[in-house]
Amino acid sequence: MADIGLIGLAVMGQNLALNIADKGFKISVYNRSYEKTEHTVKRAEDEGKGSYQLAGFKTMQEFVNSLSKPRKVIMLVQAGNPVDSTIELLSPLLEKGDIIIDGGNEWFLNTEKRAKKAVELGLLYMGMGVSGGEEGARHGPSLMPGGPIEAYDQIKHILEKIAAPLVNEPPCVTYIGERGSGNYVKMVHNGIEYGDMQLIAEVYDMMKSVGKLTNEEIAETFTEWNNSELKSYLIEITSKIFKKKDDLGEGHLVDKIVDKSGSKGTGKWTVQEGAERGIAIPTMASALDSRYISSLRDERLSAESQLTGPTPNDLTETVDKKVFVQQLKNALYCSKICSYTQGMNLIAEASKQYGWNLKLGEIARIWKGGCIIRAVFLDRIKNAYDLNPNLPSLFLDPDFNKEIAERQAAWRKIIQMAISAGIPTPALSSSLAYYDSYRRGRLPANLIQAQRDFFGAHTYERTDMKGAFHAKWEE
Known part of the structure; x- marks a missing residue:
């Protein structure tokens, strides 16, 4: 039997x-x-x-x-x-x-x-x-x-x-x-995968469009990165993709692939779940949106000749390839921390709401091998949750806090260059905005709540006294 x-x-x-x-x-x-x-x-x-x-x-x-x-x-x-x-x-x-x-x-x-x-x-x-x-x-x-x-x-x-x-x-x-906790964790794994892939794609776009790196140089860069703190399955296969020549024609195969990316649903489910649980997951949401925008290829080709904006040729500063590649590496690493932070926060909130008692450190451990998002980076995440199982954000882990502090100038520089060159970097940019929002003690949400109270009497809380308040705004 x-x-x-x-x-x-x-x-x-x-x-x-x-x-x-x-x-x-x-x-x-x-x-x-x-x-x-x-x-x-x-x-x-x-x-x-x-x-x-x-x-x-x-x-x-x-x-x-x-x-x-x-x-x-x-x-x-x-x-x-x-x-x-x-x-x-x-x-x-x-x-x-x-x-x-x-x-x-x-x-x-x-x-x-x-x-x-x-x-x-x-x-x-x-x-x-x-x-x-x-x-x-x-x-x-x-x-x-x-x-x-x-x-x-x-x-x-x-x-x-x-x-x-x-x-x-x-x-x-x-x-x-x-x-359903096993399916939930796999769903979030796939959401993180969406974020990782989009971040790598945006870095590639910057390498090609701003840094003017050749496919050979891009392949070499990703190979080097795969021997660093960025070592992962997705970085490894990316280096191999840029080495693959076209069997049916000249040049590299990657340049012949139509720029439309598909999806099977788990990324969408993750973004929906983020909204349901009240957890911000902008890196993953940006990755999903980017796939949808990529599918509008005919519209984009038409819009290219009708809409104006900056191009990489408008950049006035000279790009030092070696410095630029290091800045991209730092931007990618910081953004990956954001993506995993969002995913782990979503799992933690679902665990709390559904009473699953999930162990985040152990989940990070089983992602270290076999899976698409496997990476040495996950060792660090496991250690962070082993040290503090109730860690509210990976940003607050001393090691990750220090690493972002050391790398964020390069992260900001890359996004500034992308904006000046008209290169869309939605996942990189939303990751930085997420980090900046989290580290600010006061956000402009006070105005939003005032507007909600103005038109809908939704009330508001005050900084100087307890209770719920409603104002007669036009008196």
């Missing part, structure tokens, strides 16, 4: 199934279209050279019958209705105490609804974030399981074997918390 089953054999499902088999577990797989099941079985034969214990089944009933009890089934199907349809077919074949684990990018409230229904059927239901793309799924992802602790305890030994390993630390998996 199989130790675990997996339903949904698209790229992520196939690779996770092979990862499980590779670690010595017996696994059964099922897919609605049997061709993908056959392909997975063939891959297991080829990649395992006969050692993998992976079996494919034509029917859901045969699949379920092949699993040892209590049955453990991972689903990796498209979020939304396909998940509900799969559960509808699967749950009547299961028994009390069996476990369903949704490993897709699902909206956390959907997971909570399904978990409640599962309880009525006597089943245990988990939502588990899986990060790392197809390579991570195959060789070791970061896993964010949430749901009943008794369900986690029964699959923990499998998850710890398949998760990305860390040196002198447990692997990149931990019990996140109850109900």
